[in-house]
Amino acid sequence: MVSKTQTLKDLEDALENGASDTGTIQKFLRMVRELRVRRSELVSQHGAKLLNSRLLGEEERWLVHEQVCVAALDCQDLEVAVQCLKKLKAKFPTSIRVGRLRGMALEAQGKWEEALVHYEKLLAESPANANIMKRKVAVERARGNTHKAIEALNEYLDSFMSDVDAWAELGDLYVENLMYKQAAFCFEELITAAPHNYLNHLKYAEVLYTMGGAENVRNSRKYFSAAVDLTGGDSLRALYGLWTATSAIKALKGPKDPEDESPLGDLASKQIVALYKAGCPAKAKIVEACVEDR
Amino acid sequence: MSLPYKLAQTAYIKLVLHVLKYPSQAVNGVLLGKASARGSTDPVEIIDAVPLFHSQLALAPMLEIALAQVDKSATEQGLCIVGYYQANERNNDNEFGPVARKIAERIHSNCEGACALLIDNSKLNKLVSAKPPLVVQLVTRDSSRSWKIAAVESALTLQEPTATSLLADYAREGRHKRIVDFQSHLEDISSDWLNPDIMN
Known part of the structure; x- marks a missing residue:
């Protein structure tokens, strides 16, 4: 078919x-x-x-x-x-x-103000209309008012908590504004709502890693591993994440955690090299050198 | 005083095609070339461009991976990373924002003459006109460590004056559909972010 x-x-x-x-x-x-x-x-x-x-x-x-x-x-x-x-x-x-x-x-x-006034009128007639509330977010985004867009999206999510696309959009907006802590919260919501979607784990891990700090980096590795697990080792992005997080944990100063020493990094780099040898042999040498560097 | 920069056709065309492929998203990438010797005022040659991402520019892990690999690959060709480029998402946003500054600063810490190019979105619609303008603006780091759009337009020149009209031809034939960035490479390993055939 x-x-x-x-x-x-x-x-x-x-x-x-x-x-x-x-x-x-x-x-x-x-x-x-x-x-x-x-x-x-x-x-x-x-x-x-x-x-x-x-x-x-x-x-x-x-x-x-x-x-x-x-x-x-x-x-x-x-x-x-x-x-x-x-x-x-x-x-x-x-x-x-x-x-x-x-x-x-x-x-x-480009008549942003007029559009907003118009949407407010419609919302007065039909409060909590999802499509109209979403347009308000779009207007604020389009005119570069990210903070207003975040506000409007939060307002929307107060009524439509189960809208995963909206959580994802809010998370992305926070990342764009370097508000990583708030972004992390959105991706936590997404993981709870859709625990089998590896992309949520991956995004959450990338946010944690970007935030930095021993605890966040250690946590990021857990979520990178989950993403690798859910994709059966086929996602290059997840593998790179797992490898980077493991290297970063090794380089952490301060008290060690018993879990810091882990074979996951080596497993990830081996799988990465294997994927390149099979799918992109021309880059295998460079990649191999990169993942052995640290 | 800021150094002069010479932008080769290949670099210019690749980076603008990258921008054209993702018209509604922010994109970024790095510039490869030859830095001038310390203290010299010879122009910095920007020879090639490597497209990196078209969403989520503010996340660190994949950027780190990309920079390490591009750096290795450049060294093999006798080049180094001499700059950063970015196109903002919105049409009228002409700010070299915090993410751009952070990445540019990082490249600068490895290469003293490093510059950045910010795409002037407002000029993109004239790209296929009879006299296509240069759609990038030079951004340099001044002595107070802040990144500013260069006031002197002559600080950035095209190596080949024909670059803008060749780019117009490529844009007309839809060649931007073929450009590949590091992000798409992560999704399809066989896609080559060096884009070796894009100029043929």
Whole structure:
């Protein structure tokens, strides 16, 4: 059976190679919606042709309008976006979902203040609307107000604590602002929410290592090991982390911990070299020299 | 007084292609070249660029790994790390921020003439115009140890004046899709961050 991602890729290739029939476009747009991926350029370029097509049933027609509108805003194609927005507004005059699009149109024009006022109005009508609250975060991020973005995201998480994507975004925002301690807290939440996702362990370990200090570095090794474990030794990033943390622990001054001496570092470097010999022999020599250095 | 810097076509093109590949993210990398001898005022030659990351620039472990490997590989080619480059995430953010300063400082501690290049995001949209401008700004470290965008534009010159138009050609043909950074190498070991074929 052909996977959906492959289907999407085939449709994408077809469009890029000049296909422009409404059938292909319709299938492509459906796939993009279903897989929740972002293909703004192609969607806005071809989607406009579909808006009035007889192929679309009533429900799909409006979904396509929304989809094309967002993609066009992404690509700064305001003309197409406004055209979709007008029709959607006429059809659904009181819809919050359409209201969100209007806010996004303001954002696309850099009218940050107006967009925020607009979102506040929508929130007064429908408090704790997740999508609108998220737009507020986006506005603050886009205009470089990171501290306000962090505030807005925290406010959102007060209502939607189980949204792992939001925790991940907050963690990243903290890292960007060098607020590692707060970032560590977010990644702890993520590990609790999704203990089998090695990326959370890896990110948490990298934050701990960056913070430095004996306790953090020792802890980082535990989480790097977990990441190596969860990936069965296939993640180069996790292996490098484990090796670096082990070397850093060896170099720590002050009281030693019985666990400091560990074979994990050697195991990691052996596996790293093995991966290079198999997958990238040209770099094996340099890497070998690097991981033996310390 | 700040040293003059000569930027070779290969270095310039590689670093800008890296920026183009990730238009909505902050990216960074290092510059390889030949430092001038201590006390000399000969230009520092920037010969090559190695793209490193396109997200999470503020985390230390993988940066340490990358710097160690790039340094070894440069030494083998008779070069050293002579600088750092960064593109900020947002279009109108032209600050050489704390992370950039920290990494640049680290490179500087190994190479006295080291400089940094900050991508001028506001010029990226003119990259494929008839007269493409230089889209990087020279950032140097002054005697009070602070990193500032160089006031004198002539401090940075292109080795080959054709670099900007060649870059425009490459951008038009979508060559940035082929550029590989250290971060993608970590995800796919066979991707070579030296990008040996990108200029062919």
